[in-house]
Structures are given as structure tokens and as C-alpha cells.
Amino acid sequence: xxxxxxxxxxxxxxxxxxxxxxxxxxxxxxxxxxxxxxxxxxxxxxxxxxxxxxxxxxxxxxxxxxxxxxxxxxxxxxxxxxxxxxxxxxxxxxxxxxxxxxxxxxx
Amino acid sequence: xxxxxxxxxxxxxxxxxxxxxxxxxxxxxxxxxxxxxxxxxxxxxxxxxxxxxxxxxxxxxxxxxxxxxxxxxxxxxxxxxxxxxxxxxxxxxxxxxxxxxxxxxxxxxxxxxxxxxxxxxxxxxxxxxxxxxxxxxxxxxxxxxxxxxxxxxxxxxxxxxxxxxxxxxxxxxxxxxxxxxxxxxxxxxxxxxxxxxxxxxxxxxxxxxxxxxxxxxxxxxxxxxxxxxxxxxxxxxxxxxxxxxxxxxxxxxxxxxxxxxxxxxxxxxxxxxxxxxxxxxxxxxxxxxxxxxxxxxxxxxxxxxxxxxxxxxxxxxxxxxxxxxxxxxxxxxxxxxxxxxxxxxxxxxxxxxxxxxxxxxxxxxxxxxxxxxxxxxxxxxxxxxxxxxxxxxxxxxxxxxxxxxxxxxxxxxxxxxxxxxxxxxxxxxxxxxxxxxxxxxxxxxxxxxxxxxxxxxxxxxxxxxxxxxxxxxxxxxxxxxxxxxxxxxxxxxxxxxxxxxxxxxxxxxxxxxxxxxxxxxxxxxxxxxxxxxxxxxxxxxxxxxxxxxxxxxxxxxxxxxxxxxxxxxxxxxxxxxxxxxxxxxxxxxxxxxxxxxxxxxxxxxxxxxxxxxxxxxxxxx
Numbered sequence: 001x002x003x004x005x006x007x008x009x010x011x012x013x014x015x016x017x018x019x020x021x022x023x024x025x026x027x028x029x030x031x032x033x034x035x036x037x038x039x040x041x042x043x044x045x046x047x048x049x050x051x052x053x054x055x056x057x058x059x060x061x062x063x064x065x066x067x068x069x070x071x072x073x074x075x076x077x078x079x080x081x082x083x084x085x086x087x088x089x090x091x092x093x094x095x096x097x098x099x100x101x102x103x104x105x106x107x
Numbered sequence: 108x109x110x111x112x113x114x115x116x117x118x119x120x121x122x123x124x125x126x127x128x129x130x131x132x133x134x135x136x137x138x139x140x141x142x143x144x145x146x147x148x149x150x151x152x153x154x155x156x157x158x159x160x161x162x163x164x165x166x167x168x169x170x171x172x173x174x175x176x177x178x179x180x181x182x183x184x185x186x187x188x189x190x191x192x193x194x195x196x197x198x199x200x201x202x203x204x205x206x207x208x209x210x211x212x213x214x215x216x217x218x219x220x221x222x223x224x225x226x227x228x229x230x231x232x233x234x235x236x237x238x239x240x241x242x243x244x245x246x247x248x249x250x251x252x253x254x255x256x257x258x259x260x261x262x263x264x265x266x267x268x269x270x271x272x273x274x275x276x277x278x279x280x281x282x283x284x285x286x287x288x289x290x291x292x293x294x295x296x297x298x299x300x301x302x303x304x305x306x307x308x309x310x311x312x313x314x315x316x317x318x319x320x321x322x323x324x325x326x327x328x329x330x331x332x333x334x335x336x337x338x339x340x341x342x343x344x345x346x347x348x349x350x351x352x353x354x355x356x357x358x359x360x361x362x363x364x365x366x367x368x369x370x371x372x373x374x375x376x377x378x379x380x381x382x383x384x385x386x387x388x389x390x391x392x393x394x395x396x397x398x399x400x401x402x403x404x405x406x407x408x409x410x411x412x413x414x415x416x417x418x419x420x421x422x423x424x425x426x427x428x429x430x431x432x433x434x435x436x437x438x439x440x441x442x443x444x445x446x447x448x449x450x451x452x453x454x455x456x457x458x459x460x461x462x463x464x465x466x467x468x469x470x471x472x473x474x475x476x477x478x479x480x481x482x483x484x485x486x487x488x489x490x491x492x493x494x495x496x497x498x499x500x501x502x503x504x505x506x507x508x509x510x511x512x513x514x515x516x517x518x519x520x521x522x523x524x525x526x527x528x529x530x531x532x533x534x535x536x537x538x539x540x541x542x543x544x545x546x547x548x549x550x551x552x553x554x555x556x557x558x559x560x561x562x563x564x565x566x567x568x569x570x571x572x573x574x575x576x577x578x579x580x581x582x583x584x585x586x587x588x589x590x591x592x593x594x595x596x597x598x599x600x601x602x603x604x605x606x607x608x609x610x611x612x613x614x615x616x617x618x619x620x621x622x623x624x625x626x627x628x629x630x631x632x633x634x635x636x637x638x639x640x641x642x643x644x645x646x647x648x649x650x651x652x653x654x655x656x657x658x659x660x661x662x663x664x665x666x667x668x669x670x671x672x673x674x675x676x677x678x679x680x681x682x683x684x685x686x687x688x689x690x691x692x693x694x695x696x697x698x699x700x701x702x703x704x705x706x707x708x709x710x711x712x713x714x715x716x717x718x719x720x721x722x723x724x725x726x727x728x
Contacts, residue, residue: 033309
């Protein structure tokens, strides 16, 4: 089953050590076939709303910086516990903060 | 708060391969390495709930496991001054995992054992999970894994860094196909096997990055997996590739497949079978609609694949591709060569593909017959229904001529039951191969000869002649004299005379020697001899059961030893006592030894193994 893990922005200031640890972590997950896709998100973004025929586009930011989603990873694991364990290891590397995890419905 | 035991399980599945692989370098025995790793897991279950999950659980488990391994080695080799550096072994490396993969897929193991052991030690699945995926009992899997570990330990292959890559690839693709071929909703669990195979493949691609075939296999699996949502319709019916809704293909997996294919191209060397199959999959994935498919390139790739893997299924697929690239007639010409492949005699896709090609040529009546024939051969109900629906949509003018299937049934009805049964075996096979709805008038002698050659390629002349007799009898009844000439009987060569006693018999057990000698000297039926009881024998008269079975000096010399002191009960006894589950009839049980009567099947097996001949052939020589 697939899980989408989203990281809220914030946490420790990135330093060289964090970059090296993250690179090793991503490399390991890719090698074991768990990590399908990953990416960082621009915290600003823009919003589109529709009401009847009317379309409104609003430029961000919309939330406090630490509430915005800063990045995501799409992983393929066997159980929810495996997803949790991966996220726990990720949080150990990047420091305190919040991740939101959703299972992705699929075949 | 999370459940710690669930976390331990998750960690185990992610880390077990590396831990077992690292230990294997120390202890050189897969079974022992896995046991030691399990010890570490038990320690985790005891300590983590109190102390919390460590930051790097994999390293924690490895440390404990290594300590256990060193203890074990110390205990088993006390006389050796153990080097303290044992404990400072380097962390398990990628090479260790690769070596473990080669070991668990070692060719000394039977294929099923390779699959089970790989899923156990590399994928970290429990025997229960493996059993569920393969639809067998957990006990069977546990035994399979235990036997595999024993074989590896006995064969001493555990520490060989051998290069049996083909075997590893085969196991991975086998696991993938096991999951992929299950299409129905009830088999969703088996879809997990595809994911395990993908994981194993991706892992292998990192471990052996210079092997083109590894990347080829990964590309092939990623792209095949990308179609999983589009492969079946709402009723579970299979949807052929060129009719699938391409919008449902998983673009993420397709792109991963393309990337793997690029890596395969970067690795040098001529393309192997997996790279070629992946290249074909890439061609399909690149086409935005079925009409865009580059069939010319695909048929060229199939031609190259056929050079490496000239299997009938590859040739069938090539015919499909050529049918699209050069027109249906060209495809049909290739199929005609396949009619005589025994492997495809009962393969439903051959008539289905033929039906498709005939339809495109406008030969609707023949197309419909082929689709119906395909349906009669399909094993999967969804597939059968699909083919029948397709056949039913074809507009074919009513044909009043007699059909092969009904004609055979009418013919058999006109015979006595014994003859009908004997002839039926032949004629039903012929009818099924030619198609039961084929008009009798369209069955040519050449086609019959082809069916005979394909269906019974290497039968003994006597059996062949029985089939010929059945066909001729039918041809006469149906007033189609041509068919009678299609096949001719074969001369029956008399078997060469057999030696009376072979040297190997002398070394055999007493019971077997008496049985064979008695059969030879008495010419009695095997069943009658095996049913003899001790009290039936008249040793002085060299006869039994009122002199219907008589023997000569050879048997007379051996018999007293076989009887021993027994006074009644079966003469020939089996080696073992019967189990409690299946008590034998009282008459078949020896009251003195508690053993049962030797069964015909067992006696036949022993005789064949020792002499290469059947019991019946020993009579009257």
C-alpha cells in the first residue's frame, strides 16, 4: 500500500550533517524499493476557488509558515507500521516537528 | 502511542535481510544466521517496550545479533584462541546482501524452496504470510524453508560468492508472475507478491548496478505493474492490452520503468531476454493509443527475443505483433507453424489469437469457431465468458452441415460402452483440438495428421494403433473415407528377450527376490501372488491354494527364510506398520509382526526401481 507523507515546514535549521543524513536515508529507501517519489513544495502557492461559473485565483501564502507543507514523500510499504517507522526515522533526522500521513487509495 | 511489537515487526521486515546477510559472513550457515537474527528480534521485543525504540533500530539489532554470533562461535570452537577482532567486524555491506540473495536462490535448491527462502530471508516475510500468498498451508512453507536451509548447509554453498544471477532473476520474476497471474478479486492478497518482487528487483538493481538484465527485469516489472488497474474489467474479465484504458495506467511506475530501461542501456553488452521483454513493454507504454503502437519495432524485438528464447509462447506473441505490423495474413502464416507445438495443444490463447486474425481477414465463420475453441480451453471462467461473448457478437450465417463434436457423440452412442470409452478418449481429443463446432466436411486429413502428431508425439506403437483404429472406425461411420487415410498404423516390434536374473537382483532384499522368483517360476498373476497367505502354502508340494500356483527350486530355496517362524497372515509384508489413520482390513494385517500386506503399487515401485521392469513383465520369462 502507498502512503503520502507530508512534512510541515519548520524544524531544525538545516546544516551539512542534516543534508548528509537525509541523502543517506533517501538513498537507502530508494534502494529498498520503498521510496517512489519525493519532492519539496514552495510554501507560498496559490489558490483557486470556483462558485458557479466564477473562478477566483488568490496568491498565497495562506497559513503561518510552520503550518505550510514543505515537502512530501510517496512510499510503498506493506503495513501502516512500516510507514510509521519510516516517518519516525525521518523525524529523527530532521528534528522535532509534524508530519501528516495519508494512505493513497489504489489498486 | 504506537504499539511497540508492531514497530518491531516493521523494523524486522526492513532490516532482516541486512542483518542475516551480515551474520552469514560470520557463521556461514543461512539457517544459523537467521536463528541468531531472530534472537536479536526477541531481545528487541523484551527491551524496547521499556527503553523505547532506539534511534537506529537496525544497528541496534545488528549489534545484539553479532554478539550472539560471537558467543556461538566461542562455544563451538573453544580450543581456538578466538580473535578479539571478531566483535569488531565491519557493518554489513551491500555485498553481503547480494551474497545472501545468491545463496537463497542457489540452483541446488528446488525452485519452490528458492522462492520460499528468498521471501523469508530477503523480504522478511513470515511463513504464514508466504503460505497465504501461495495458497498452501503454513506448515508446508515452514518445512520447505527448513529443508532448504538444511540443503544449503549440507551442500556447503552458503559462503560461495557465486555468480548465479540468472537464477536470482528467475526467482524474482517467478514471484512477480505468481502474483500477476492472479486476476480475480478474491486473490487480492497475491497482488502483494508483485510488490515483493518489485522490491527485490529494485534492491537487486542497487546491489548489481552493472548488470543490464537486472535493470531490464526491473523495467519489465514496473511497466507490467503499471497496468494492474486497467487489466480487468468490472466483472473481473481480463482486458487485452490493446483494449485497456490507458488513462488508468500508473504513470509513476511507467516513468520508473523507463528510467530502469535507460540504466539497462547504459550497462554494456548485448540485450538479454529481460531487456528485450522490457523494451517491448516500453514500446506499449509509449503509445498514447492502441493505434499508435509501433508494431514494426515490437515485431523486430520479438524476433530478437525468439533467437534467445524460442518458446512457443514467445512465437505466439511474435505472430500477434507481426499480425499488426504486416497484416493479419502474415500473422496467420506464423501461427500455422505453431499448430504442431505440443506445449500449445491446450493453450487457449492460440485459438483466440487465430480467431482475432481471421476476423480481421473477414473470415468470420472460422473466427467464431476459433474463439469458441479458445473458450473451451480457457481455465479461467472470466476468460471463458469473455471469449464466448466475443464469439456471440459475430454475425455468422447459419450453417446446417453436421459438426464434428455432435458427430463424434452420435458415433460413440452407437457403440457398446467399453468400445465407446476406448474410442472416446481418442475422438474427444481430436474434436477438442480441431474444434467441436467445426463442420465435419472441413476437417482435412492433413489437419488430423497434425493433431495426431501433436497430441501423441511419442506414444508406443500399440497405443498409436489404438488411436488410428478409433479414427478409422469413425471415418467409416461418418462416410468420410479421406480421414481414414490421414494416419497409418505403426509396426509393433517385439520386445527383445529379457535375461532371467539380473545381477542387481542378487543384492536386493529377500522379500523382493522371493516375489520376483515366484512370479517367474509360477507365471501367476501379480495380484494373486501378492494376496497369498502363509497358510495357503504347501512347501513340500511346491504349490499354493490347491496347486493353482506352483513354483520350482529357486523359490523353494528362498521361501522358508521369508516365512521365518510365521504360521499365518500375508506372505509378503510391507516394511512399515500402518499408521493409526488408515487401519487395513484384518486379512491384510499380520497378527505376528503387526505389518500390513505389501501393496501392488509399492511392489511395482520397488521392482521398477531395482530392475527397470514392471512386475507383469517378470511373469513367465
